[in-house]
Amino acid sequence: MTPPTKRWLLIGLAALLITAVYMVRVRDGMADFAVNYQAGKRLAAGETLYQAEDGHYMFKYLPFSALLYLPLAVLPLEAAKALWFGISVVAMLAMFRLARQLVSRQGVRSLSIVPALILAKYFLHELRLGQINILVTLLMMLAARELTRPGVRQGVVGGALAGLATALKPYAALLVPYFIIKRQWTSVAGSLGVLMAALAVPSLFYGVEGNVDELRRWASTLSESTPDLLTNNDNVSVVAFFTKWMGDPALALPLAGLVLGVLALVMLAVILKGGERQDSPVLEVAMVLTLIPLVSPLGWDYTFLMSLLATTLLVNHFYSFPTVARVLLAMNFAIIALAVYDVLGRQAYASFMQWSVTTINFLVIVGGLAYLRFRRVC
Numbered sequence: 001m002t003p004p005t006k007r008w009l010l011i012g013l014a015a016l017l018i019t020a021v022y023m024v025r026v027r028d029g030m031a032d033f034a035v036n037y038q039a040g041k042r043l044a045a046g047e048t049l050y051q052a053e054d055g056h057y058m059f060k061y062l063p064f065s066a067l068l069y070l071p072l073a074v075l076p077l078e079a080a081k082a083l084w085f086g087i088s089v090v091a092m093l094a095m096f097r098l099a100r101q102l103v104s105r106q107g108v109r110s111l112s113i114v115p116a117l118i119l120a121k122y123f124l125h126e127l128r129l130g131q132i133n134i135l136v137t138l139l140m141m142l143a144a145r146e147l148t149r150p151g152v153r154q155g156v157v158g159g160a161l162a163g164l165a166t167a168l169k170p171y172a173a174l175l176v177p178y179f180i181i182k183r184q185w186t187s188v189a190g191s192l193g194v195l196m197a198a199l200a201v202p203s204l205f206y207g208v209e210g211n212v213d214e215l216r217r218w219a220s221t222l223s224e225s226t227p228d229l230l231t232n233n234d235n236v237s238v239v240a241f242f243t244k245w246m247g248d249p250a251l252a253l254p255l256a257g258l259v260l261g262v263l264a265l266v267m268l269a270v271i272l273k274g275g276e277r278q279d280s281p282v283l284e285v286a287m288v289l290t291l292i293p294l295v296s297p298l299g300w301d302y303t304f305l306m307s308l309l310a311t312t313l314l315v316n317h318f319y320s321f322p323t324v325a326r327v328l329l330a331m332n333f334a335i336i337a338l339a340v341y342d343v344l345g346r347q348a349y350a351s352f353m354q355w356s357v358t359t360i361n362f363l364v365i366v367g368g369l370a371y372l373r374f375r376r377v378c
Contacts, residue, residue: 033130040069050217063202063214064167091134099312115311125302137306139165144285159190167198171292233353237299241356270373286310320377332364
């Protein structure tokens with residue numbers, strides 16, 4: 001069998017497997033996509049996106065995000081779901097490829113299958129929900145790639161990609177302070193310029209005053225829903241961790257603030273240690289992506305798919321760690337990969353999530369990245 005034949009055979013088998021996964025595990029789900037699909041229909045009709053009667057399934061993103069679903073909203077829901085699933089799978093494969101490329105630039109051969117297996121449950125959950133985190137993460141990783149290239153244009157493009165990611169999901173705004181610390185002023189300008197334009201675009205559907213009202217509704221919706229979700233089992237943020245453990249938000253917030261402050265100092269130290277090194281944005285953006293679910297009050301467990309670049313770095317530099325640290329990392333990766341409902345069972349899995357062990361797992365990953373930077377490995 002010739003190499004081209006083998007390649008097309010593998011592609012065909014992969015397509016069949018992906019189709020089977022969609023038909024068996026995904027098609028009947030995609031609840032979050034249905035919310036966003038409805039938002040696309042409301043945007044087209046000039047209706048408000050944030051309606052109280054939607055309850056838990058209220059649209060929670062900026063009005064610009066609904067534009068992404070506007071073309072899909074003209075299709076029947078089932079056809080739109082299948083198309084979105086296909087887009088998400090392509091973006092996911094692009095994430096794997098890009099992570100391998102970014103790590104390979106540091107002279108290391110990427111074992112991309114291992115990070116994919118470690119984080120598989122998060123990607124599968126994302127696909128089943130029909131979420132947007134894969135696409136947003138891809139944009140942020142593309143921004144990281146631009147930052148590793150010298151030149152003003154690359155800085156602007158990297159910032160613009162970060163601004164677009166922020167417009168789709170606000171947690172990506174964490175890249176802006178990173179640009180400021182790095183004194184990447186062209187990236188700051190690019191990100192803020194794209195974000196300002198994205199905030200204004202829905203005025204085409206609502207008018208200027210109507211768009212301002214939509215932005216106010218979005219801010220109100222977000223602030224009102226956050227406190228009620230801090231004790232949700234699937235919330236893995238640092239604030240949720242302490243809220244679940246302490247049982248009293250008044251006690252939890254100071255402790256969470258202390259840990260978040262320490263994480264901010266670690267991030268700053270990692271950036272400063274990277275200096276002018278051309279490939280320093282790879283590890284730094286990997287850390288930012290891993291921190292997002294920890295820092296965001298509404299950090300759901302499946303958003304840790306954003307740690308793909310960080311996990312790839314740790315796997316590929318595994319033997320740069322001392323023996324004890326390698327054992328710890330291996331155990332940590334095993335817990336992340338195997339802590340699933342089907343393995344643990346209902347009660348054990350519920351306890352695992354209520355104790356927010358996942359938060360600790362990814363704090364370990366952040367620590368591993370810091371170790372690599374201070375050992376000047378990457």
